[in-house]
Structures are given as C-alpha cells and as structure tokens.
Amino acid sequence: MRLSLAAIAVTCIAAAAHAWPATTPQRVATASGTKGCGKTHYFNGITQYHDLKSSSRDRKYSIHLPVDYHKAKPYPLVIGFHGSDSVGLFFEADTKMSEPRFSGDKIMVYPDGIGGAWAGANYSKVSVVEDLQFVADLLDEIRGDYCIDNDRIYATGMSNGGGFVNTIACNEIGGEFAAFAPASGSYYTDNNKHHDECKPARSPLPLLEIHGGSDKSVHYDGGEGEGGDEPAILDWLTWWAKRNACTSQKQDDSFHGDVHHITLTCDGLEALQHWKVDDMGHCWASTEINFSQISVGEGPTHIQASEIIMKFFDQFSKP
DSSP states (O other), X not given: OOOOOTTOOTTOOOOOOOOOGGGOOOOOSOOOSSTTXXXXXSOBXXXXXXXXXXXXXXXXXXXXXXXXXXXXXXXXXXXXXXXTTOOHHHHHHHHOTTSHHHHTTOEEEEEOOXXXXXXXXXXXXXXXXXXXXXXXXXXXXXXXXXXXXXXXXXXEEETHHHHHHHHHHTSGGGGGOSEEEEESOOOTTOOOSSSOOOOOSSSSOOEEXXXXXXXXXXXXXXXXXXXXXXXXXXXXXXXXXXXXXXXEEEEEEETXXXXXXXXXXXXXEEEEEXXXXXXXXXXXXXXXXXXXXXXXXXXXXXXXXXHHHHHHHHXXXXX
C-alpha cells in the first residue's frame, strides 16, 4: 500500500512559522563539550539515578555510561523521554537502548516527567515552559559532569514522551540537538489546523518517526486523544517536509506490505523518515517481546525501533 503524501511536492518550501516566545528556556550556563571532560566516574555500564533542581521543582533522571567510558573522550548523548504514567527507568527497560548492541558508545539519559507525564497533554502537571527549561538545565548538568560531544546530542521518546520530543524540536532549545526520533508520538502541541506555530532552530532538522497503523491510543489518522486533539500522522509528516524544505521522497514496503518506510530528501540529506507498521498497536516496535507490547496484548513485530533509531542518529551531527 502506498502512503499518500499528496501535499508534498518536489518543490516543498519551508513554511512560515510563528515563534513561541513564551517557551524559550533561559540558559544558566554556556554549553560546553569539554566542561565535564576530565571528571572520573565509577559506574560505567550501569544506570544511576540523579536529582536536579529546575524551575524550583525537584526533578530526576537516570544516566547510563558506556562500559568503556573514558573521561577524556567526548561521547554522543541520547536523551529518552518515557510515555505517560511512567518513568525513565521503565523506558530504558522497555526499549533496551542502554544495551551496547543498540547504544554503542553513546551516553544514555532517561529523565522523569512530573507526575509521570510531559508537557503538552491536557493531563500534564507542568507547563511547556517548565519542561523545556528542564531540558536546558539537564543539558547543562550533563555537560558539566560528563565528557559530551556537543555536535552529537539526540532525543527520542514514546507516546507522550515522543510528543514532547517534537515540542523540543519545534523550539529554540531544539538547536542543541543533532536529530530527533519520536515513536508513537502524541503531537498535542503540533496540530496545525490553520497556521504553523512550530519554529525549528534550523532547517533541515533531522527527524525520524515510527508509528503503528493499529494504534488505539494515538490513532494514525488523528482525532481526539487521551491528552487532547492529535493530528493525522501523514499530515504531521507533511508539515515537517515543508519545514525541512524537502524536495523528493521514496517509499519502501516490506514484510508482505505490512511495513512502510518513507524517506524524504531535504537539502541533499535523508533527513525526514517515517516507519509505519500496519498491524502494530501503541507500543515500542521490537522484534523481541517487551513490556509495552505486553500491555496492549501484542507480541514482537517486524522491526527493531532501538536499532533503527540509533542508526539514524549515527548519520547526523549538528552543523
């Protein structure tokens, strides 16, 4: 089955966007890829829990260092945002992204949302301003404590967390990241009925999305979701094609037509990609059984999201 992206033409032009001035976080430190270099840590290969004060709130996050972490080597950083009613440690366990077969040499960070959720949904207990500030503060702390490659910082997330990844990409703080990869994302803050309020820090902004065609929580065709109105995924993808000024697209179908992979070329880069698995529900795509699959009564699916996402990130550095 061919996915219809009728609004995308080979002459896609970046859409005019309105700024989100109220959601610009205040930086408290100058970003530095070397500030944390030279500091010794003793928990290589395991995950540790940390506290962080942000916007007068007590925030928490987990961090996992590569087994061979060395204090003098700058490492890529991936921040993973959990879904609603969850925590970062569950997202780590569900995706298995801290396992070396997926993470490789990357430092993995899993922050916790206030009340188990991220800003943007109507059930969230924190504002978009506060959560974006938390991202800025988190980046400052991680850069200050660990040796980070500033050109290779990435964000991924699922469901409500995937939607918040998109919110980051639509704001100034998104300029700190090299690429984004939401999965089964609920895009409450990016539902452009009449105008586009998403203002990426640069274009093209590399982005990959994975979604199930049978998702009963964040419907592929959009509509009223658990936390507000959600766009149809192909509409959302079309908006990003315009923002990234994409000029061509291709589609590959596999597994007897059940899996569809759309790749759009933007400024010579395959910077916008989308995977649809027709018979997959609201879970993390994996060829191995995981918790989110069990929660929706499903088993393993055809693709491994953690592998696809990490390989996508490996293609991009911040210009």
